[in-house]
Amino acid sequence: xxxxxxxxxxxxxxxxxxxxxxxxxxxxxxxxxxxxxxxxxxxxxxxxxxxxxxxxxxxxxxxxxxxxxxxxxxxxxxxxxxxxxxxxxx
Numbered sequence: 278x279x280x281x282x283x284x285x286x287x288x289x290x291x292x293x294x295x296x297x298x299x300x301x302x303x304x305x306x307x308x309x310x311x312x313x314x315x316x317x318x319x320x321x322x323x324x325x326x327x328x329x330x331x332x333x334x335x336x337x338x339x340x341x342x343x344x345x346x347x348x349x350x351x352x353x354x355x356x357x358x359x360x361x362x363x364x365x366x367x
Contacts, residue, residue: 296332
């Protein structure tokens, strides 16, 4: 499954390196936009929420959504290729 993870980290100066490393632990990830990652994983959005919330403050926000083949935007060609190679119909 392909998941989009996007967040607002609201504590200035907070070190979020552990959060980023947790996301990268998915193994296959994409990160071309600030505060947005796309990962290939066998874990559910709920599983990832539990894993990531422990690295965030209570005033931070996060949204995790499964991506299917229906998407649109303005991104570099390599970003579209990455998605096309992994996305599927839900």
